Amino acid sequence: MLLTLNGRIQTRVFVLGVVGFLVALVLTPVLPTGSLSVGQTYRVTLSVLLATVLVGVGWELLYHFLQQFRWEKDWPTLFGFWTILNEAALMWVLVHYTTIILPRALHPSLAAFLIQFILTWLVFWLLVNGPMRVVFHRWRFRGGRFL
Template structure:
C-alpha cells in the first residue's frame, strides 16, 4: 500500500486515538493512577505527527516505488520520539512544563509510554488493521 497524505493523517488519527489512547490509559494507571501528562504527550505526538506526515509524504514521492517500508517507520518513530522529547525537555509545550525530564524517572516514563504506544499501533497496522479494514489497505491508507 502506498499511503496518500490524507490517508496518512486518517491512519495516524485513528490509531493514536483508539489503540494509542487505550495504551496511554493503561500506562497512566501503571504510574500512580491516571495522569494527564501521558495524554498531553499523546496529543502532541499526534499534532506534530500531522506535520511530519507532510515531510514523509514528500520523501516517499522521491522513491521509485513510492513505498514506505517498515524500516522507514522504525526510523521515523525514533526521530519523532527524540524530537518530541527534546522539545519537551528544552522548550516545553502548553500543558507540559519545560525541563520535565529533569525530574527523576520522567524520561524513563516517556520512553516506556512512547515505545508501548508505538509498538501496539505498529503491530495493529501490520496485522489486524489490514484484515479488518481492507478498504484502508487498498485506498492509500484512507479510513473513509
Template structure:
C-alpha cells in the first residue's frame, strides 16, 4: 500500500519535528550567524524549522495533486530528495519576505536547511522503514 495523503502529512510533521528538532538543537549554536548571540541563533533556527513544517503540509497537498498524474501514484525515492531544492527556495523566500526578522544569514540558513533536509530524508527512507515494518499497511499513518 502506498502512503496516503494523511499518512505522508503525519510522517512529515512527526519526523521533521522530532529528528529536525533534535538536529536543530545540536547545530544551532554552530551555525555561522555572524556574531549573534546563541539565543538569537536558536530562535532563528527553530523559526526556520517551524515554517518548514508548516510549509511542508502545503507541499504535501501539491505533491499529492501532482502524483495523480503518475501511473503508480508515487514518486521515485530520488525525487523525494530533489524536492528539497524547490522547498528550500520557497522557504527562503517566505522567510525573507514574510518573516525577515527571523531570517538567519544565507550561509546559516543553507547549512541548517540542507543538513536537516538530508537527515530527515535519510531517516524516512532508512531506519523508519526498517523499524516500523507494518506502517505501510496503514497507509503510512502513525495515528
C-alpha cells in the first residue's frame, strides 16, 4: 500500500518527533560543538530537529507534487533515501546562513550538523522502511496515517 500525502506527513512528524528526539538526547553530549555548553548544544540539536520537522512538511508537499508526474505516483525506495541530500543542504543553509532557526552565536559546526542530521535521517529511514511496517501493520493499510 502506498502512503498518502496525509500519511507521509503524519509519519514524518511522528517518527522524527519521537525517534529524532531520542537520537538527539543520546547524541547531543558527544557532538563536536566546540565551546558550547551542553545546554546550548541541546538547544541547537533540538532546534535543528524541530526545524527539520517543520520544513519536512513543505518537502512532503513538493514531493507529492512531483510524484504526480510519475506513472505509479510514488518514489522508488532509493529515491526516498537520496532525499537526504537536498533536505540536508536546505537545512544547512537555514541553520548556518540565516538567523531564522538559531542566533549566530549558536550556529553549529558543519561536522556537528552532519553527524546529527545523517544519523537522525538514517534511523528515520531505516525505521520507516523496516520495523514500522511490521510493528504497525495497520499503518500501511491506512496510507501511513496514525490518526
